[in-house]
Amino acid sequence: MKAVVCNGSGGPEVLALGELPPPVPGPNEILIEVRATALNRADLLQRRGLYPPPPGASSILGLECSGVVAARGPSAARFEVGARVMALLGGGGYAEQVVVHEQIAMPIPERLSFEQAAAVPEAFLTASEALLVEAELRAGQSVLVTAAASGVGSAAVQIAKLRGAFVIGSASAEKLDAVRALGADLALDRGRQDFVDALLAATQTRGVDAIVDFVGASALERHQRCLGPRGRLVLVGLLGGAAAPLDLGRILMQRQQLRGLVMRTRSTAEKIELVQRFERELWPELDQGRLLPQLDQSLPLGEVAAAHLRMEHNRNAGKIVLQVSAGG
Numbered sequence: 001m002k003a004v005v006c007n008g009s010g011g012p013e014v015l016a017l018g019e020l021p022p023p024v025p026g027p028n029e030i031l032i033e034v035r036a037t038a039l040n041r042a043d044l045l046q047r048r049g050l051y052p053p054p055p056g057a058s059s060i061l062g063l064e065c066s067g068v069v070a071a072r073g074p075s076a077a078r079f080e081v082g083a084r085v086m087a088l089l090g091g092g093g094y095a096e097q098v099v100v101h102e103q104i105a106m107p108i109p110e111r112l113s114f115e116q117a118a119a120v121p122e123a124f125l126t127a128s129e130a131l132l133v134e135a136e137l138r139a140g141q142s143v144l145v146t147a148a149a150s151g152v153g154s155a156a157v158q159i160a161k162l163r164g165a166f167v168i169g170s171a172s173a174e175k176l177d178a179v180r181a182l183g184a185d186l187a188l189d190r191g192r193q194d195f196v197d198a199l200l201a202a203t204q205t206r207g208v209d210a211i212v213d214f215v216g217a218s219a220l221e222r223h224q225r226c227l228g229p230r231g232r233l234v235l236v237g238l239l240g241g242a243a244a245p246l247d248l249g250r251i252l253m254q255r256q257q258l259r260g261l262v263m264r265t266r267s268t269a270e271k272i273e274l275v276q277r278f279e280r281e282l283w284p285e286l287d288q289g290r291l292l293p294q295l296d297q298s299l300p301l302g303e304v305a306a307a308h309l310r311m312e313h314n315r316n317a318g319k320i321v322l323q324v325s326a327g328g
Helices: 041-047 114-118 121-134 151-162 173-181 195-202 217-226 248-254 268-281 283-288 301-312
Strands: 002-006 015-019 029-038 064-072 084-088 097-101 105-107 142-145 166-171 186-189 208-213 227-235 257-260 295-300 319-323
Touching (some): 015 301, 029 084, 064 114, 084 114, 114 319, 121 151, 166 173, 195 217, 208 217, 217 227, 227 248, 295 301
Parallel strands (some): 142 166
């Protein structure tokens, strides 16, 4: 099968198409003929040699995909051969075929194309876990979504609005229109000097109940000041670094909470649980069109280096999708 291989660790130039043996589905697994996959920041880190796959996962890049069930392993019965599915992966998405536990795959809503569906699993499952489980967001509360024009960020803005929250989305100035189009109540330029004052004014000086934070260290002091009493900061990414001073006095006096969220290293049982929760609570919203994956660009698999370069330079608003195969 064709797959993207890394010729060493480094920049996008190390990526190339190669031929690898196809995977074989084991017990309770399905073999997916991949139609499309989507980029994630973790792919860039793995390419640089900074984020190795967990034990047992494919070394091929790609944490989500859409496609068609091509075969079923022993005891797999959730999907028929030929079913359209999208799946969260530990790796392997940048290839013509991939195997995954059948309970970690989901049916693709009829209204979504394969390219749209490829942009769903990592983005929407991460966003739903961050908001509804870790941040415990409820109707009437307020949330700051950083990197709100990104794949996960755009999913988070939509889910938070759907749940009745007051949503503030931050992004670079040129992406603010995209954040507003998602339904954010307030779009803030992440570079403005009075960021905290503007957020506090929008929340009647209280601060937000939750923050979905992709930035980390460089914005930690600012985000702590944005967080209201009993607020929850859910750390999803480290675009701004991993180490920074933490105001423990503010955490103590305002009873704030700092929580971390990672998807790739979770056990199969944990992933099955979060997929089942998403199917119960939010898959119907995708099916009805009330949630919609945001696509930035769709490129052929052979242009993977250009796709990585675009994400590395932070030019994308929404998900960058790779077309893997056209199928029959």
